[in-house]
Amino acid sequence: MKAKKGEWVKIHSIVLTPDERAPQVPEDTKKVPLETWVKGFLLDDASVGEIVEVKTYTGRLVKGTLIEVAPTFKHSFGENVPELLQIGLQLRSILFGGEADE
Amino acid sequence: MSNAYEAVMSRKNEIMKKAVGIDYSEFESGTIAFDFEKMMHETGYTLEEMQKIQGETGVGNTPIYEARNLTALARKCAPEGKGARIFIKDEGSNPSGSFKARRAANAVYHAKKLGYKGVIAATSGNYGAAVASQAAMLGLKCIIVQECYDSKGVGQPEIIEKARKCEAYGAEVIQLSVGPELFYSFLLLLEDTGYFNASLYTPFGIAGVETLGYELAIQMREKVGRDPDVVVCTNAGGGNLTGTARGLIKAGAEKTQVVAASVNLKGLHMASDEQFNKKSFTTGHTGFGMPFTTWPDRSDVPRSAARPLRYMDRYVTVNQGEVFYMTESLAQLEGLERGPAGNVSLAAAFSIAQEMDQDQIIVVQETEYTGAGKHIQPQLSFARENGIDIHFGEPQTEVPGVSIVLPKHPNLIKAVDLDMIKIRKSLVKNAIAQKNYTEVSASDLEFLVAETNASEDFVKEVLAGMNVTIK
Numbered sequence: 352m353k354a355k356k357g358e359w360v361k362i363h364s365i366v367l368t369p370d371e372r373a374p375q376v377p378e379d380t381k382k383v384p385l386e387t388w389v390k391g392f393l394l395d396d397a398s399v400g401e402i403v404e405v406k407t408y409t410g411r412l413v414k415g416t417l418i419e420v421a422p423t424f425k426h427s428f429g430e431n432v433p434e435l436l437q438i439g440l441q442l443r444s445i446l447f448g449g450e451a452d453e
Numbered sequence: 454m455s456n457a458y459e460a461v462m463s464r465k466n467e468i469m470k471k472a473v474g475i476d477y478s479e480f481e482s483g484t485i486a487f488d489f490e491k492m493m494h495e496t497g498y499t500l501e502e503m504q505k506i507q508g509e510t511g512v513g514n515t516p517i518y519e520a521r522n523l524t525a526l527a528r529k530c531a532p533e534g535k536g537a538r539i540f541i542k543d544e545g546s547n548p549s550g551s552f553k554a555r556r557a558a559n560a561v562y563h564a565k566k567l568g569y570k571g572v573i574a575a576t577s578g579n580y581g582a583a584v585a586s587q588a589a590m591l592g593l594k595c596i597i598v599q600e601c602y603d604s605k606g607v608g609q610p611e612i613i614e615k616a617r618k619c620e621a622y623g624a625e626v627i628q629l630s631v632g633p634e635l636f637y638s639f640l641l642l643l644e645d646t647g648y649f650n651a652s653l654y655t656p657f658g659i660a661g662v663e664t665l666g667y668e669l670a671i672q673m674r675e676k677v678g679r680d681p682d683v684v685v686c687t688n689a690g691g692g693n694l695t696g697t698a699r700g701l702i703k704a705g706a707e708k709t710q711v712v713a714a715s716v717n718l719k720g721l722h723m724a725s726d727e728q729f730n731k732k733s734f735t736t737g738h739t740g741f742g743m744p745f746t747t748w749p750d751r752s753d754v755p756r757s758a759a760r761p762l763r764y765m766d767r768y769v770t771v772n773q774g775e776v777f778y779m780t781e782s783l784a785q786l787e788g789l790e791r792g793p794a795g796n797v798s799l800a801a802a803f804s805i806a807q808e809m810d811q812d813q814i815i816v817v818q819e820t821e822y823t824g825a826g827k828h829i830q831p832q833l834s835f836a837r838e839n840g841i842d843i844h845f846g847e848p849q850t851e852v853p854g855v856s857i858v859l860p861k862h863p864n865l866i867k868a869v870d871l872d873m874i875k876i877r878k879s880l881v882k883n884a885i886a887q888k889n890y891t892e893v894s895a896s897d898l899e900f901l902v903a904e905t906n907a908s909e910d911f912v913k914e915v916l917a918g919m920n921v922t923i924k
Contacts, residue, residue, distance in 0.1 A: 366629070367634055371457075372458075373458065373633060376632055377726075379725055380632055380725055380726040383604035383630070385634050386602070386604075387627060387629050388627075389626075389628070408620070408624070409595070409596055411625070411646070424614075426614055427610075427826070428828060430834040432833045432837070434859055435830060442526065443786075446522060
């Protein structure tokens with residue numbers, strides 16, 4: 352995927368490789384690098400996977416691998432959790448009467 | 454200048470001095486003791502100044518609601534005659550949606566006053582949004598650094614939502630994978646930008662929360678004519694409890710008992726890549742609460758102004774399932790959709806109210822906003838995707854990282870007391886371990902007595918047990 356100069360993109364880079372990690376880090380974390388992600392306006396035309404430079408929202412110039420063009424947020428209210436439907440019914444029953452009243 | 458990990462960490466004190474504008478050495482004794490009150494006095498603001506600063510950006514004066522239906526429910530679950538009236542201070546109605554606006558208001562105001570062009574905060578929590586919101590109002594640039602993803606690139610929905618909120622206020626968000634070396638990236642950024650470190654743990658930040666405790670006392674006097682018997686604070690880094698308790702004291706509510714509450718995440722390692730997405734709470738849990746209570750000086754400033762054990766009368770834990778259940782109860786019975794993390798203290802208060810008489814008063818001192826990602830349904834849904842077994846049952850059988858047990862009846866919600874003697878001992882041991890002291894001065898002893906909120910005899914006994922002598 353190609354991105355044009357000035358487009359809003361997300362870049363990725365490795366901050367510390369596994370062997371550069373801090374001594375106090377637990378074993379499982381020590382096996383993986385410390386990674387970072389930042390967004391900004393692309394300084395030159397580029398393709399996903401290339402090393403690029405961006406200008407972040409506060410105006411910093413940062414280099415990294417272009418991983419996403421026009422990133423947005425996709426977090427949501429998740430999948431239905433059936434248990435949640437039961438709580439209100441139980442509470443109303445306890446408080447305002449019904450077969451579960453104690 | 455080298456940017457290698459060790460090299461940057463060794464420049465820590467120098468970078469911090471520039472980035473917070475406080476020379477912490479002025480308050481140091483050279484040994485264990487430092488002058489906490491002098492630090493709060495000389496670098497903080499008076500209560501009146503803080504109220505004015507916060508008022509200018511619409512922070513504070515949040516309402517207190519009486520949770521009548523939750524009180525009635527607690528009385529149904531409690532022994533005859535028990536069940537204190539439960540009140541909730543709706544801090545979620547602050548700009549940015551949490552009490553953290555109070556901390557941020559002072560920090561960002563201070564940064565602007567000192568002439569900094571921007572502010573940086575290292576936080577995955579509500580504080581990021583609070584700093585970003587304040588920076589937007591005061592016209593400063595803002596960078597938020599958050600720990601967000603595991604090594605597979607899977608992010609906690611709650612933290613992703615906070616990134617969105619920070620960006621909405623015009624902040625730059627830098628996201629990192631799991632690991633304490635976030636601090637390394639943070640130091641490099643401070644050095645590179647010359648921005649102010651809007652740390653959660655500076656005297657300005659903590660003093661900003663004093664208005665909460667003060668307001669709470671005044672509001673309760675207006676509402677019910679007296680001070681609350683108990684105030685419950687969700688506890689992680691300790692700033693919420695420290696500031697609230699100091700505010701209560703400033704209002705003269707010295708008899709009010711201050712209770713800390715954290716979600717029990719026992720067994721989960723906070724720096725573990727594999728366990729990162731096995732938890733459903735990213736703050737307000739024992740993974741921060743315990744280490745920061747037993748040794749506060751592990752934050753991003755040399756001396757933390759959050760020193761919760763000084764003010765803590767009691768420390769309880771609740772389980773993840775109990776907090777989720779109470780979050781749903783708050784929406785279903787009180788018509789308030791808030792949390793979940795801010796409802797840790799609510800779950801604890803629901804249980805503690807049942808130990809208290811019906812004419813007594815218990816106040817939950819915060820709520821927080823809720824929304825996509827940061828809500829019971831996405832958080833439980835995410836837990837299920839990560840293999841966590843969610844079911845109704847006995848909450849005490851919950852195993853953090855393995856299961857979330859929703860109480861099958863509200864009468865099963867029980868705040869579990871932590872051993873305060875053990876916690877106090879632990880603080881003394883941690884203080885001694887800083888430099889493997891074999892003897893301490895009289896002023897160190899006095900400091901430890903204040904830090905542990907214990908008697909001099911208690912501290913002397915702990916020291917004797919460690920073969921540490923007093924000069």
